[in-house]
Amino acid sequence: MYGMGVLKGLSVTLKHFVNTYLDDFKYGFLWIGNKRYTTEVLPKRQSAEARGIFTVQYPEEVLKPQERFRFVPFLVYEGSDENREYRCTACGICSKACPPQCIWIVRANDPETGRPLRKPAEFYVDIDICMNCGSCAEFCPFDAIKMDHDFELADYDRTLSHIHDIQRLGKPVEYYARIRPSYHASEQAEILAKADKSARAKG
Amino acid sequence: MSETSQTQATQEPSVLTVQDAYGVLLERFPGQVRMDERQGYEGVLIEADSLLDVASFMRDQLGIRYLSSVTGVDNLPNGQLESVYHAFAGLGPALVFKVQVDRDRPEVPSLVSVWPSADFQERESYDLLGIRYIGHPNLQRILTWEGFHGHPLRKDWHEPYYEEELKPFASRHPDGHVYRAEDRNPFGMNLQYPSDFDPHNWTDIAQAAVYQPLQRTALESRLETETMVINLGPQHPSTHGVLRVVMAVDGETVVDLMPVFGYLHRNHEKIGERCTFPQIMPYTDRLDYICSMSTNLAYALAVEKLTGIRPPERAEYIRVIMAELTRIVNHLLAIGFLWNDVGAFFTPVVYAFNERELILDLFEMAAGSRMMCNYVRVGGVFEDLPDGWMEKARRLVYDRLPRFVDEYERLVVQNEIWRARAIGVGVLPAERAIAVGATGPLLRGSGVPYDIRRVEPYSIYDRFDFDVAVRFNGDVYDRFMIRFDEMRQSLRILRQAMEQIPDGPVQTGKKNYTIKVPPGEAYHRIEAPKGELGFYLVSDGRPNPWRYHVRSTSLINLTSLAEMCRGHKIADVVVILGSIDITLGEVDR
């Protein structure tokens, strides 16, 4: 019969419509403020088993990025905010690997001898140019530069505020451990193993 | 159908190997054809004068019916420009031939009369390298505008904000005092114009060049009625980006049309030639941004061909899994948006997006980004799959996606309105499809079972059991349905790959930010979701490629747009365009 195809298609839409409400009940019906889901329920609703629609209402509901998610780099430092010990040695590998060449490094010099030191005096990333590729983090031999999770960087000024200097780029190692726990853990394990090995070699 | 294609149809398929074919050419055209003896190069060099004869001979006597890629290389040191061709007979590797001409008089006969697929590619090569193809029916610039000064891919051409010939730039380390390119070189001072150009008094030859060919056909076709030239795009939702289609219409009927490109042109290839080999990888994401994993893969395979690096087993499997998931993502979008173009606003797209989001979740988990994946590396992949990835992917591949494909078919295929809009619209016969260089679903929808995963298996595709989807009517409906078939086949490959995947390392050798590449050239093509995607690389032994060319699927598939649309209504143009499935990031580069 002419028109059957359209009706058949509409039955699919109807099914989706109903399923979304069924999912609401199945995974705990929730309408608090503007939120429809809790963070615990969301992964279930977005899983392969769920049947309904699972749109989230950004910015009221925010999906947690995956651990490997990458957005503009930051520099890891140890110690406190006032007394930052950057892991970076100013070796320049990241600035060489960076495809759009948006990393700028000034190496520090010893004030007395004038010899280069293994730390940066200045470090910039022009995030207008940064393409979030992750090459810098991938090739840094000292685990000093890492990719961030913070993607809400909207800004009123498009010039200097988009050139992140070392102050802005620096983030404590605790922050790194929080956003990339498994990377941090495996790096720590590697350091321990190395220390262990050298201790044994000495002992 | 023209006479020439009739004779092609009766031609026996060639059984010659590529080496035999070169031998035949050398024997038949002594003095005109010689082997390319340079270290690391392949193919034959043909004298410009006899190119047309040799090409016709190849097509008619050797059965080389498909010219895949035309491009050029600027050999600045010895003052020559080289036009490079890759052609295929069917199975097996490419037949490569080249023409070398003087840089001061770069004239090469056009091959459009032999292989119409050369049309856009010769225009591109003319535009970017300045090789003049004599006899081309419409030799205009294609990616830049008519009146653009210079040829951007020549080695002595410098772009605005030019800093240094090659990356990495010396100004970044160890004395990298930051500045913004814009401040150093403010807008207005970075323009180069010819010495005789007067900005206050000039005629816009770019527009004239676009409209003129159409106005001619418009006049020829119907003298008594008025034909109009109208623009579709470049800012129109149905052009899937910034494609502009200039149409000559008689009432509602399309008399002729011409796609106009370049609104998203960013000189990708020049950027690539400034970069080192590994640095190019994230840029390839931005070509076909719907299927960045496939584009990554194609580029990595091309570099691997050049260097001889082989990825470990596990990486091969991961690549195949990612590439097939990408194919599903692409086809979901293609069918969803095609329905949008017909007027079924957004319900079908959103349903398709639902599933796509789930696959993108997997990409984000593994690669760190949903669309700009940058996951494949030369000799492996970025990192191994994270914990829990496989389980998540299995649930999708074994359960959710097959169910979805069936359901989606129920939603759309029997719809009478859709069938009325799609069946018999935009027919592309098989012979023409081959001649104009159509690839991917566009070609297979026309009844040519040509799939590079089969005819020239790359990576580990020879290990999997799958069918090459093919449909025979060559209309919008078949091109739509074939995407369902291909999704089912992809799921089949995925299931096999997920069962067979071994443990082990995912990267050959140590990760490094530079790789050593021997001098030579390589062309590698893959069956990307949209069709044949090829990368042509020339290395001179430095860390940066001397030439980096992308054989863009979307651009070349558009060659046949005009002939598919003639005689249809304006609204059908939108549907036909949707059924080709293009990404403007790849068309314009």
Ligand code: SF4
């Ligand atoms: S961030 Fe890493 S790669 Fe970059 S200069 Fe510092 S130590 Fe070297």
Ligand code: SF4
């Ligand atoms: S993420 Fe990529 S583009 Fe951005 S600073 Fe790092 S290497 Fe450069």
